[in-house]
Structures are given as C-alpha cells and as structure tokens.
Amino acid sequence: MILFDTVTKSYPRTTRPALDSVSLEVERGEFVFVVGQSGSGKSTLLRLALKEEVPTSGTILVAGRDLATLPDRKVPQLRREIGVVFQDFRLLPNKTVFQNVAFALQVIGKSRSIIRQTVPETLAxxxxxxxEKRLPHELSGGEQQRVAIARAIVNKPAILLADEPTGNLDPATSIDIVALLDRINRSGTTIVMATHDEEIVNTYRKRVVELRLGQVMRDQSRGGYGIASSVVPHGERPRPRSSGMPPREPGMPPAEPGMPPREPGETGPVTRQRPEVSEVTR
Amino acid sequence: MRATFMLGEIGNGLRRNVSMVVSVVLVTMISMYLLGLGLLAQRQVDTMKDYWFDRVQVSIFLCVDKSLYPNCAGAATTPAQRDQLQAQLEQMKPTVKDVYYESQAQAYARFKEQFKNSPLGDQATERAFADSFRVSLNDPGKYDVIASSFQGAPGVGKVQDQKQLLDKFFTFMNVVSWSAISLAVLMVVCATLLMATTIRQTAFSRRRETGIMRLVGASNLTIQFPFIMETVVSAIIGAGLAMWLLYATVRYGISGYLSNALLDTAFIGTADVVLIAPWVIGGVVLLAIFTSGFTLRRYLRV
Known part of the structure; x- marks a missing residue:
C-alpha cells in the first residue's frame, strides 16, 4: 500500500537530512505506529506519502502510484485515497460538525444526495x-478530533495518516481516539499513526517503526514504544517487513520500559527532546 | 450541487471581504472611466476628421472697406480684381476641386445661423465679415500651391487654410486623449496591484480552508476558482459602473449640451460608448483572470 525505497529527504539549508535512506513497506490493512522524537522525521514521512514534499532521492509508491512520475494534476486524485488527521484537528471554526465533514465531499464535487447519506453515517x-449542528468550539478536544477523523474517512480512503492525533488530548480521550482508529483499521483502512504516546503504543502492540534522526532504528511487529533490546546497531537496520497484518496474539511479553541509549555524537534538536525523554523514562 | 456550492463560496468570499471588494471596484471604475475617456477622445478626433476633411477649404478673404489686412491698404477689392482672382482659381483645376464665392452678407448670415443659441451671434455685426472665395482642394495637403499663388495678390486680404486650424485642434484633442490614456494606464497598474494584494490577503485569511481542500484532494481549479471569480466579479462591477458613468458623461455632457452649443461639428454619441464597452469589460475580465491566476500561482500552494 505504501512503499518507501531508500528515501532521503533533505530540506534546504539544513546539514542533516530529515529522512536518511528510509526503506519501509506498509501492507494493505496494516496499522503502523511511527514513533520517534520530534525532529526524527515522522512528519516528513507522512508529508512525503501525500506528495506535499518531494524526496531528494529514492522511490515512493502509494496506493499503486509512483509519486515521482505522478503529474501535479493527478496529485488531488492521490489525496482522495488518503485521509489525514492532525494534532491540531484543523476544523473550520465557522462551519458546523456536519458542514465540516460535508466540506470534504463538496470540494471534490460529490452530489448532495451522496453527502446527505454519507455524512451522517460517518458521524455515527x-x-x-x-x-451535527454543533460548532467546533462547542465540542471537547476529543470530539473535535472525532470530527477531523470523520472528515478524513468520509470519502472512504484506503489509507489514513494520523500525525500525532492524540498530542493535544488527555490520556483517557487518547485511548478512545486510538480505539476508534483501530475500529476503522479493522474495516480495512490502512493506518499509519505518528505518535510519541508511550502508553498507547505499549497497549496496542501493533507494528512499530521507530525513527531517529531520519533513520529507521527499529521495525518491529507487535512492538512497544521503546525496547532497549530491540535496538539494531547502525548499518544493520532491519529490512522492511513484507508480512501482512500482525496477528493479535494475547499474552505478548511486556515491553521493557526505557529509551534506547543514545549513541555518542548524535545531536538532535535539544529543546524539544527533553520533555520526551522524561516522559518516556518516567 | 457543485455549482450551487461554488456560487455560495464566491458569495461568502465577497461578503467577508467587503472593504477590499469595494476598493477593487472603485479603482477599476476610475481606471476604466479614464481609459474610456481616452478612447472616446480618439473616436471624437476620428469623427471630426471624417467630417471636416470632406469640408476643409482654403479661404481667400478679400478686402473690404477699412480692412485691417496690410495687403489691402485700406481699400476694398474692386470687382475687376475679384473677377481676375475667380478666373485664376478656375484655371487651377484639377488642384482646385471647387470654388464658390461667399459675400459679406452670406458670411454674416451663416455666422448668425451657427451661433443662434450663443450671445456671440447677437454681438457680431455684418462689417466684421469679409467677402471670400471658398476653395476646396482635391488634396487638402496642397494648400501651399494656393497660398503661394494668392498671398499678396492685389485685392487679397488673407489666405487661410482651415486644415491648419483643424490640425491645431486635433493636436489638442490628441494630447487630451493620450493624457487620459496615460493616466488610465497608471490606474490600471494600480488596479492590478490592488487585485493582487487583495488575493494575497484573501489567500492568507483562507489558508485553513484551502489547506483542507488540498488535503482532501480538491482539484486546483476548485481551490482557485472562487478567488478568481471574486476578482472577476469585482472587476466587472467596477468596469460596468465606469461604462455607466461614461454613458452619462456622453449623454448629458456631449449629446445633451455640446452638440446643441456647437451645431456644425460632428460629435460622438452614446452609440460610441456602447461600441467600446464590450472591449473595455472584456479587457478587464482578462486582466482580472490573468492577475489572479498569476498571484494564486505565487501565493496559493496547490
């Protein structure tokens, strides 16, 4: 469904690439957590899949399309097959819940009858x-994120990308939102969720791809947020998995808490790292 | 559905942006009004040229009693001198197309008729006019031939080329016309920049909407169309008002006033406004589409 083959992305005026020869394959119907600190390349990964950014080198295939050869005028077609959810919800403040969700269908030219049928279904x-008639500011954060999710899936996309969807929500609400994403995943939608919510990752035991400084440090089915033993040394990164959905086995060994040790000489954006380190090791 | 939705979006955009829309409308109106004036002045020159170059004549004024022309030496032209001049003119055909003699009384009557609505007509006396030969030429440019033959001849007061008088007038009209057009060009630049600024600001204030449209896969046309149409609608309103103003100017200023005051001159009419209006409005629409398209390319990532 999504294939990254040795993808490197360097932004102008930076020394270190945001993504450094990342290879990754996500099968149809998978649920993947992408974890890593801020600046590790999670958002860049998602933006590349949407063709919001173009890789410096490497090949990206999304929903059977090679993004390098996809002409600009076909990009909207690609994005109709991908739903996106953000940390900050991005709802239109002057439109009601119904109108916010309907907007996604209106702007791609869907008929009024389809909207009248699909939007209430999706909201349910x-x-x-x-x-339906509430305005975004009359809703709680969790409800707003539900509206955003409804808007992302109302056109029944094959893929749902979620960029830290629980970043603004309290733990209980976060669990609800991920439970909702899990339900959507079970109906066949491929989900890639970037997060640094340790508890959620450890609870759900899905496939985990860990990025650090733009490189894949770990690609593990049924992984936890941070498992020291799973850290693969530099140069021996695991090849992209090609198996299908991970089986939901009960009784998985619990994840060992704690961050993998930082390698000497690695520098990342310091200011945003601190809270995450403490969050992980608390 | 799609059309209703788009129209709603355009309407919302115009409502939310009233002050900018009004400024675009006004600047477009003024620029198009000036442009219209310039174009109409050009048409006026053309109309008058058509009218006058058929009628342009060389006048050979003869001497009257106590004439002020130095060549007359205070004495009136004798009948013998007059016949001599007439014969000489007849000989000059085909350079000369036509000659007719206008007496002092006829000249006075013609003047009275022309200026019957004006106080000038009442003040003039017959003595202020002179007998003259009115000579029309096959080629109005051959004035020199007549002038060199008759200037200073016995009994001739003055040889006057109407074309030279008209040329002065046409030069003046051209200056007026080009000044108006130059101002209009400046104003069009102004209007273009204002449209671009408006779109930039609108694109910025609606970046959330357009961002979502982009994410859910709306086509570039769907995203840009409301912006372009808002500019086009403002521009059309502005140009429409300008044409209406121009129509009123011609209707009440020229057809209603000048034409009555100056009867023997051909003036443009409201038909000329109707003639230029589609071009001006069409031009404004193209300008609006081009400006907004270019601005959106720069400021609205799609």
Missing part, C-alpha cells in the same frame, strides 16, 4: 450522532 461511525 465516529460516535458523534446528535452533534
């Missing part, structure tokens, strides 16, 4: 029945 899926 995300658990917002009866709140």
């Amino acid at each position: 899926t995300v658990g917002l029945e009866g709140k």
Whole structure:
C-alpha cells in the first residue's frame, strides 16, 4: 500500500537530512505506529506519502502510484485515497460538525444526495450522532478530533495518516481516539499513526517503526514504544517487513520500559527532546 | 450541487471581504472611466476628421472697406480684381476641386445661423465679415500651391487654410486623449496591484480552508476558482459602473449640451460608448483572470 525505497529527504539549508535512506513497506490493512522524537522525521514521512514534499532521492509508491512520475494534476486524485488527521484537528471554526465533514465531499464535487447519506453515517461511525449542528468550539478536544477523523474517512480512503492525533488530548480521550482508529483499521483502512504516546503504543502492540534522526532504528511487529533490546546497531537496520497484518496474539511479553541509549555524537534538536525523554523514562 | 456550492463560496468570499471588494471596484471604475475617456477622445478626433476633411477649404478673404489686412491698404477689392482672382482659381483645376464665392452678407448670415443659441451671434455685426472665395482642394495637403499663388495678390486680404486650424485642434484633442490614456494606464497598474494584494490577503485569511481542500484532494481549479471569480466579479462591477458613468458623461455632457452649443461639428454619441464597452469589460475580465491566476500561482500552494 505504501512503499518507501531508500528515501532521503533533505530540506534546504539544513546539514542533516530529515529522512536518511528510509526503506519501509506498509501492507494493505496494516496499522503502523511511527514513533520517534520530534525532529526524527515522522512528519516528513507522512508529508512525503501525500506528495506535499518531494524526496531528494529514492522511490515512493502509494496506493499503486509512483509519486515521482505522478503529474501535479493527478496529485488531488492521490489525496482522495488518503485521509489525514492532525494534532491540531484543523476544523473550520465557522462551519458546523456536519458542514465540516460535508466540506470534504463538496470540494471534490460529490452530489448532495451522496453527502446527505454519507455524512451522517460517518458521524455515527465516529460516535458523534446528535452533534451535527454543533460548532467546533462547542465540542471537547476529543470530539473535535472525532470530527477531523470523520472528515478524513468520509470519502472512504484506503489509507489514513494520523500525525500525532492524540498530542493535544488527555490520556483517557487518547485511548478512545486510538480505539476508534483501530475500529476503522479493522474495516480495512490502512493506518499509519505518528505518535510519541508511550502508553498507547505499549497497549496496542501493533507494528512499530521507530525513527531517529531520519533513520529507521527499529521495525518491529507487535512492538512497544521503546525496547532497549530491540535496538539494531547502525548499518544493520532491519529490512522492511513484507508480512501482512500482525496477528493479535494475547499474552505478548511486556515491553521493557526505557529509551534506547543514545549513541555518542548524535545531536538532535535539544529543546524539544527533553520533555520526551522524561516522559518516556518516567 | 457543485455549482450551487461554488456560487455560495464566491458569495461568502465577497461578503467577508467587503472593504477590499469595494476598493477593487472603485479603482477599476476610475481606471476604466479614464481609459474610456481616452478612447472616446480618439473616436471624437476620428469623427471630426471624417467630417471636416470632406469640408476643409482654403479661404481667400478679400478686402473690404477699412480692412485691417496690410495687403489691402485700406481699400476694398474692386470687382475687376475679384473677377481676375475667380478666373485664376478656375484655371487651377484639377488642384482646385471647387470654388464658390461667399459675400459679406452670406458670411454674416451663416455666422448668425451657427451661433443662434450663443450671445456671440447677437454681438457680431455684418462689417466684421469679409467677402471670400471658398476653395476646396482635391488634396487638402496642397494648400501651399494656393497660398503661394494668392498671398499678396492685389485685392487679397488673407489666405487661410482651415486644415491648419483643424490640425491645431486635433493636436489638442490628441494630447487630451493620450493624457487620459496615460493616466488610465497608471490606474490600471494600480488596479492590478490592488487585485493582487487583495488575493494575497484573501489567500492568507483562507489558508485553513484551502489547506483542507488540498488535503482532501480538491482539484486546483476548485481551490482557485472562487478567488478568481471574486476578482472577476469585482472587476466587472467596477468596469460596468465606469461604462455607466461614461454613458452619462456622453449623454448629458456631449449629446445633451455640446452638440446643441456647437451645431456644425460632428460629435460622438452614446452609440460610441456602447461600441467600446464590450472591449473595455472584456479587457478587464482578462486582466482580472490573468492577475489572479498569476498571484494564486505565487501565493496559493496547490
């Protein structure tokens, strides 16, 4: 469904690439957590999949399309097959819940009858029945994120990309939101969720791809947030998995807490690292 | 559905942006009004040229009693001198197309008729006019031939080329016309920049909407169309008002006033406004589409 083959992305005026020969394959119907500190390349990964950015080198295939050869006028077609959810919800403040979700269909030219049928269905899926006429500021953060998710899936995309969707939410609400994403995943939608919510990753035991400084440090099915033993030394990064959905086995060994040791000489953006380190090792 | 949705978006955009829309409308109106004036002045020159170059004549004024022309030496032209001049003119065909003699009384009557609505007509006396030969030429440029033959001849007061008088007038009209057009060009630059600024600002204030549209896969046309249409609608309103103002100017200023005051001159009419209006409005629409397209390319990532 999504294939990254030795993808490198360097932003102008930076010394270190945001992504450094990343190879990754996500199968249809998978649920993947992408973890890593701020600046590790999670968002760049998602933006590349949307063709919001173009890689410096390497090949990206999304939903059967080679993004390098995809002409600009076909990019909207690609994005219609990908739903996106953000940390900051990005709802339109002057439109109601219904209108926010309907907007995604209106701007791609769907008919009024399709909108009247699909939008209430989708709102029911995300658990917002009866709140169609509310404005975003009248909703809680969790409800706003549900609206954003409804907007992302209303056109029934094959892929849902979530960029730290629980970043603004309290732990209990975060669990609800991921449970919702899990339900959407079970109906066949491929989900890639960037996060640094340790608890969620450890609870769900999905496939975990850990990025650090733009490189894949770990690609593990049924992984935890940070497992010291799973750190693969430099140069021996695991090849992209090609198996299908990870089986949901009960009784997995619990994840060992703690961050993998930082290698000497590695420097990242310091200011944003501190809280995450403490969050992980608390 | 799609059309209703788009129209709604355009309407919302115009409502939310009233002050900018009004400024675009006004600047477009003024620029198009000036441009229209310039174009109409050009048409006026053309109209008058058509009218006058058929009628342009060389006048050979004869001497009257106590004439002020130095060549007359205070004495009136004798009938013999007059017949001599007439014969000489007849000989000069085909350079000369036509000759007719206008007496002092006829000249006075013609003047009275022309200026019957003006106080000038009442003040003039017959003595202020002179007998003259009105000579029309096959080629109005051959004035020199007549002038060299008759200037200073016995009984001739003055040889006057109407074309030279008209040329002065046409030069003046051209200056007026080009000044108006130059001002209009400046104003068009102004209007273009204002449209671009408006779009930039609108694109910025709506970046959330356009960002979402982009993410859910709206086509570039869908994203840009409301911006372009808002500019086009403002520009059309502005140009429409300008044409209406121009129509009023011609209707009440020229057809309603000048034409009555100056009867023997051909003036442009409201038909000329109707003639230039589609071009001006069409031009404004193209300008708006081009400006907004270019600005959106720079400021609205798609």
